[in-house]
Amino acid sequence: MKLLAICLLILSALPAAAQTGEPEYVSAAGVKYYAQPDANGAVAEAEKNLAADPKNVDLILALGRAQGGIWRFREAVATYTRGLELAPNDARLLVARGHRYISLRQPDKALADLKKAAGIDPKAASLWYHLGLAHYLRGEFGEAAAAFEKSRDEAKTDAELVGPSDWLYMSLRRAGKTAEAAKALERITPELKIEGNENLYFSRLLLYKGVKTEADLPLPAPSDDMASELRAGTLAYGIGNWHLYNGNAAKAREYFQRAVQSKAWAAFGFICAEKDLTRMPHH
Numbered sequence: 001m002k003l004l005a006i007c008l009l010i011l012s013a014l015p016a017a018a019q020t021g022e023p024e025y026v027s028a029a030g031v032k033y034y035a036q037p038d039a040n041g042a043v044a045e046a047e048k049n050l051a052a053d054p055k056n057v058d059l060i061l062a063l064g065r066a067q068g069g070i071w072r073f074r075e076a077v078a079t080y081t082r083g084l085e086l087a088p089n090d091a092r093l094l095v096a097r098g099h100r101y102i103s104l105r106q107p108d109k110a111l112a113d114l115k116k117a118a119g120i121d122p123k124a125a126s127l128w129y130h131l132g133l134a135h136y137l138r139g140e141f142g143e144a145a146a147a148f149e150k151s152r153d154e155a156k157t158d159a160e161l162v163g164p165s166d167w168l169y170m171s172l173r174r175a176g177k178t179a180e181a182a183k184a185l186e187r188i189t190p191e192l193k194i195e196g197n198e199n200l201y202f203s204r205l206l207l208y209k210g211v212k213t214e215a216d217l218p219l220p221a222p223s224d225d226m227a228s229e230l231r232a233g234t235l236a237y238g239i240g241n242w243h244l245y246n247g248n249a250a251k252a253r254e255y256f257q258r259a260v261q262s263k264a265w266a267a268f269g270f271i272c273a274e275k276d277l278t279r280m281p282h283h
Helices: 003-012 042-052 057-069 073-086 091-103 107-120 127-137 141-153 158-174 178-184 196-209 226-245 249-261 268-279
Strands: none
Touching: 042 057, 057 073, 057 091, 073 091, 091 107, 091 127, 091 268, 107 127, 127 141, 127 158, 127 268, 141 158, 158 178, 158 196, 158 226, 196 226, 226 249, 226 268, 249 268
């Protein structure tokens, strides 16, 4: 699973801020989060291509990806909805729209799309990963674990193994299935060949196994570098979760708060930390 790598690639190309127009999302605390400008013209190009062939589902998917790449998630949802009016049983469109509903903090809508996609094409790319995330956000950790298990079964490389394994472990721990969670780590060894951005998940997994310590996973300092901010949020969420189910809720809260202070508001770690903070008692 290379979703984290894709996110980092997108983020590294984004300018620091473009807080104009209507926000994409407003948090419960009233914080407004914005899309980015179409700096490299990807959205404009995709719109032009689609205008020339407006019923081409592949071009609709391409436009939605371009919009999602600069965090125009509401537009992406509208684009995929347009596609589903033409091809209501296209699992690719359902998975893509489900993903963007997660970005917009609408896990109920995401779950509906992703379950429908599973009934149409259970082999659809990234289906089970996003279905797991939708369940996870709804606090349905057992169902999330089942989906992440299926996502992990699709892994063909070590790099594709670590992302779903990380979320599988966290889901099982949150479901109180400690023994099953430990078993889920058996395939994770320091000898795995993990390169590039998937090392963030790999580092979290080695922390869960006790191979690494918290001190081995230092968080980058806050900055305007979006890739660094995604790293910070991703590591902070995993470490915070680890503290939470090991009984240190105060430390977990600290890490979750660091995750949501990052500028990478579209990252899964940010989204899940934000949700967990609403579940935790306030002191």
